[in-house]
Amino acid sequence: MTVLEQPGTYAPAPPPSWRPRADAAPLLPDAEPYRVLGARSDARTGAKTKAPRAGSTRTGAARTGSARGGATRREAETSGRAAEQGAAAPDAALLHRLYAAVVHGRRFNEQATALTRQGRLAVYPSSRGQEACQVAAALALAEHDWLFPSYRDTLAAVARGLDPMEVLSLLRGDWHHGYDTQRTRVAPLCTPLATQLPHAVGLAHAARLKGDEVAALALVGDGGTSEGDFHEALNFAAVWQAPVVFLVQNNGFAISVPLAKQTAAPSLAHKAVGYGVPGRLVDGNDAVAVHEVLTEALERARAGGGPTLVEAVTYRLEAHTNADDATRYRADAEVEAWRAHDPVTLLERELRQRGLWDEEAVRQVEEAAEQQAAALRSRMNQDPALDPLELFAHVYAEPTPQLREQAGLLRAELAAEATAGQTNEDEAGRTNAHEAGRTNAHEAGQANENVDGQTSEAAHRKSAVGGSASGGAGGRTGEETR
């Protein structure tokens, strides 16, 4: 008898780790993007109005192919599920709410893009075409939930009720971030791709450790799923069973690179399976479907059911940003196909079919959206109050001696600029003023070597004036442009 044959000894043969630790099949319930809008009428008529495919024939084909075997059955199940759950639904009030939010969102996107052309925003990555995802994400959140947006998700933050001016601070460039994150429970717009996903996991995990019923919703794009942080976030979330939901807005392109060059996965929802997380696939232009899937996932997360990955198939109708030229990498026909599957149109069609279309109500929604855009326009056309000395105020809790010294130098330069400006006005003697300014800055810089980096009220006011004098794009009055 060998040691291994003795009863009670560790003799796993085969070792237990070869068995799957979870049944993978239930983690992927959707063979097709889940839809609500139009799904019931399609089911009745037998018509299939699938969302068009973006960028990738390969992934699209793979997805269709994988579903082909049981396509009929699964499609019937999916449609049946929509019909079953949505027999009375979607609730009329929710439809109206989502419609209003999507119309507002569309107008916001248009306005922000226009402001970029006018030089009022440094850049605007538009979510035009993705409004259903943006507003559904915002509206699915409960009060104490947290949102972790990327730079393309300004609309989600606005739809959550944040001040658009504060949300656009990053893209305007007057600071890196404009709203109170703790109060709004919206994390800063994140520019490095997917790096905010682990933050969402950590925050959700911390909330759970503290016994709070809080979920986090993190937004990422198809390109972001290739980043290591996406993988690590999913893995940590799964291992810790953190109450977090990941919404992948698959808009077909990472700037110019189509999904087929981004991944060989059958779908982005499939990626969830590798982590032992449910992966949902949803029509990202169907605001009702996205709202429903996210609401379910967030409820499950809050109840301790762990994370969910949601792939929303959508399309970026605009270029990546104003600096991008989308005609270099995609055909007009593709864009047109997606315009026919527009989130606003889908909601409008549903409302009309259901006899819920109310011209007066629609007019009011459009008017409110217009007013919101006009208000944003006029506020954006006012130059921001900038305080250059604030650059030193928030690097550390207390500025280091070196930062205090540098703040002193900048303060002296600002004072010299102000003096030079004064001299300019008095004598129109630009060169002399410049010379004088330089001397003053040099002397004051030395004198101010140990000045505290925290700025005084007076300095705040003074430099705010200086900022508006130099920072404006010049002479534009707001109302005539849009």
Add this chain to the structure above:
Amino acid sequence: MSTAVRQPPKAGGTGRRKPATLGQALGRALRDAMADDPDVHVLGEDVGTLGGVFRVTDGLAAEFGPQRCADTPLAEAGILGTAVGMAMYGLRPVVEMQFDAFAFPGFEQLVSHVSRMRNRTRGRMPMPLTVRIPYGGGIGGVEHHSDSSEAYYMATPGLHVVTPATVADAYGLLRAAIASDDPVVFLEPKRLYWSKAEWSPEEPEQVPGIGRAAVRRRGTSATLITYGPSVPLCLEAAEAAREEGAEGWDLEVIDLRSLVPFDEETVVASVRRTGRAVVVHESPGFAGPGGEIAARVTERCFHYLEAPVLRVAGFDIPYPPPMLERHHLPGVDRVLDAVARLQWESGWTRQQGDAGRGGGAG
């Protein structure tokens, strides 16, 4: 920034000093911080059941449970990234990176988020986060186990960079780092983990806070400016220097303790007194910490200097394999050679007053 960490004597504590290692003092600091503040969480690879590969977190999981001292998946960006989220929710995470070079996957989180969150949010979202990183060589580690990575962190505004060289500092600086509302990269000199001193865990002595350097040895001939693993080396060199030179050199040794914030005041005061300085560290010399320190000393002490500020640093090479590392690491001889090159024969500054040299007038 420079708050001294006060430790109330524990009831029934004897306060008796006994030999303790630097690693044990670090562990005690973590334990006391966790006991004092339920928001302090420790997370990292193997920090739970195993107690960390250097056993610094030994006993924490047993005392505070696996949630407070958590073994994470093996992913440094994920560890640091989730710690950011935990800090956003009000926790005070202490992250352990297993080795210097294994901290690099977390670099983006550190540079793009940890260091900037306070600034980005105009002070509304501070990052009270401590990243413990064992660093430096001299322990015979194979590749990727001996890097000196401090220059990267020093070059990142928004981070504090702290490194203890004594048992008392290991405790006091780590408590200060955890208590700080700013993110602190806490560099632990690996080869000093087992260095011992008489120390009382019940009544740890008070030490100056983050941002303050300490003069470890008073001297008049020249100042050795150093930190972390090179502090004992410089003290040894200073002892040896008494025998060297014509009359023997009396070297002052400054332990920076905190690379960011940099205690210019203490350093400048010393160099203005001695008139000569050598910066000593293991990290490669080119674009290393010594360059910044030498520049600052030169700017502030130019008219007091008898000689250029010299640097004794690691070579500008990837960290060598263990059988060759002794050639790379600064040793006593290399430090003394630098001291010998401090133009002892010139003495021109002193003559300036007497003979009217310099100033371009003569």
